Amino acid sequence: MILFLRRTFPLILTFLFGVAGALQYYIPHPVSEAALTEVSVWLRIILGFAMILGIASLCHVHYAKIRIRAAGWGYSLVVYVSMLATVVIGLWSRGQEEGTGFGWIYTYALLALQGTMFSMLGFFVASAAFRAFRARSKEAAILLVAAVLMMFGRVPLGEYLIPAAGPIAGWLLNVLNTAARRGIIIGISLGGIATSIKIILGIERSYLGGRD
Amino acid sequence: MRELADKLLRMDRRVIFVLIALATLIPLLRPIGFPIRISPEVKRIYDHIESLPAGSVFVLSLDFDPASKPELYPMAVALLNHAFKRDLRVVGLTLWVTGTGMAEKVVSGIASEYGKRRGVDYTFLGYSPGGTNVIINMGQDLAATFPTDHYGVRTADLPVMQGVTSLRQVDYVVSLAAGTPGVESWYVYGKEKYGFELGGGVTAVIAPGLYPFLDTGQINGLIGGLRGAAEYETLIGMKGKAVAGMDAQSATHFIIIGLILLCNLFYFLTPGTRIRSFGSAQNSPGSPREAGR
Numbered sequence: 001m002i003l004f005l006r007r008t009f010p011l012i013l014t015f016l017f018g019v020a021g022a023l024q025y026y027i028p029h030p031v032s033e034a035a036l037t038e039v040s041v042w043l044r045i046i047l048g049f050a051m052i053l054g055i056a057s058l059c060h061v062h063y064a065k066i067r068i069r070a071a072g073w074g075y076s077l078v079v080y081v082s083m084l085a086t087v088v089i090g091l092w093s094r095g096q097e098e099g100t101g102f103g104w105i106y107t108y109a110l111l112a113l114q115g116t117m118f119s120m121l122g123f124f125v126a127s128a129a130f131r132a133f134r135a136r137s138k139e140a141a142i143l144l145v146a147a148v149l150m151m152f153g154r155v156p157l158g159e160y161l162i163p164a165a166g167p168i169a170g171w172l173l174n175v176l177n178t179a180a181r182r183g184i185i186i187g188i189s190l191g192g193i194a195t196s197i198k199i200i201l202g203i204e205r206s207y208l209g210g211r212d
Numbered sequence: 213m214r215e216l217a218d219k220l221l222r223m224d225r226r227v228i229f230v231l232i233a234l235a236t237l238i239p240l241l242r243p244i245g246f247p248i249r250i251s252p253e254v255k256r257i258y259d260h261i262e263s264l265p266a267g268s269v270f271v272l273s274l275d276f277d278p279a280s281k282p283e284l285y286p287m288a289v290a291l292l293n294h295a296f297k298r299d300l301r302v303v304g305l306t307l308w309v310t311g312t313g314m315a316e317k318v319v320s321g322i323a324s325e326y327g328k329r330r331g332v333d334y335t336f337l338g339y340s341p342g343g344t345n346v347i348i349n350m351g352q353d354l355a356a357t358f359p360t361d362h363y364g365v366r367t368a369d370l371p372v373m374q375g376v377t378s379l380r381q382v383d384y385v386v387s388l389a390a391g392t393p394g395v396e397s398w399y400v401y402g403k404e405k406y407g408f409e410l411g412g413g414v415t416a417v418i419a420p421g422l423y424p425f426l427d428t429g430q431i432n433g434l435i436g437g438l439r440g441a442a443e444y445e446t447l448i449g450m451k452g453k454a455v456a457g458m459d460a461q462s463a464t465h466f467i468i469i470g471l472i473l474l475c476n477l478f479y480f481l482t483p484g485t486r487i488r489s490f491g492s493a494q495n496s497p498g499s500p501r502e503a504g505r
Contacts, residue, residue, distance in 0.1 A: 025405075033352065036352055037356070040345055040349040040352055043342065043348075044340070044341060044342030044345045044346065044349060047341060047342045047345060048341050048342075051341065097312075110278060111278040111314065112278075114277060114279040114310070115278050115279065115281060115282070118279040118280065118282070119282070122236075123229045126228050126229075126231075126232045126464070126467065126471060127225040129468050129471055129472050130223070130228055131475065133475060134475060134476055135479075148472065148473075151468060151469055152465070152469065154439050154465070155439070155461050155462040155465045156246030156248050156458050156459075157459075157462030157466060158465065159247075159249055166249050173420055174423060174427070177420045177423055178423040181420065181423060185424060
């Protein structure tokens, strides 16, 4: 019975929902559409539980770090304190942002912190470009020339100095980049289809937790 | 000469940081205002909104968080200005929980500038958990996905939502995205099945990856990065933060180009360095030797 619940039953569910989900797309019958509506609601509910699982996992990881005083455990404490403070203030503010403490946290903590993190990227990219972007091989030289052309062609000053820079950057994006990206997308999609078929048919079972 | 090259190659990174900071700050304080060329992919979004008759339903999905605000917020401002000018029915929402407050602020802020009434001319549906499933759910039954809007009013009772029961009745969707769920999700789970027209606005990092979708018509237009936002501001004749930021971006790009050229110049001034040829497995990118350098 335990084996059935652990292995066979999930495999049956996966097969049924996988095949039904794929077929549903090609059958625009009202019954099929009603089933999709119902399933899409259930999917969102399940994802809600996944969020709870994520929070529990986050708490567990950081609790372990604090308990054994691992390197940087103080940051884990910050995670706990800030998460709890946000939850408590959020509940106190009834989820409203306008003129509440919750709104204050959003505007003056989250917004500022995330903005700062992203802004710092520009500084590190510049430093990394100076140190690492060298024409050591012909491949690297081609990449370097393409990058310089793109940086030149995507800003008004570049186009002002060399009017052809914009169209060249556009050509790089529309032709060379698109061709390479299209190949990657086709490869990923074929891989996705193959993996889905393997999961639906029960060939790929790693999602069961490796206890089969 | 070699010592000088070595010394410059080992330049303190704080010098580079200061250069970038100055290149960003000075143009922002003293803008020059170089002309901005309009790219066809941005123009196509502008043209599509221009072609929509007044009262058409325009969904703006603000799928980003504050980290991407500098690039995507100006796009939202420009698109909302255009949509309200054209008297479209605007429906805002977000698939990113951390973007909710920011998204609400921009939608209601621009609406109030045009004297638009909440619930009548526009609404902000807010955030609903589920990521891409929210799009499927909206395609099936919009009121079930968002029973109330962000302000707690029943979605089905909103005059702005009259005649809109699912994504099938939406005329145009633009997703301003900083990742997933974003433009690709809106295409795969939304446009492909429910048949609305879709445009995208993304950060400069994501934009190159979406060009194949542009060529095939899976998205009808693409606003890429701050540059795209500046182009849109130019198109609607409302030069805002994106246009102001383009001078700073020009300066920083030129600083980085200069640094790359200097770095290579010094590199080749060092004796014994040369460009290696193609096909050398030992030295090819990704090889242990290449990684170790």
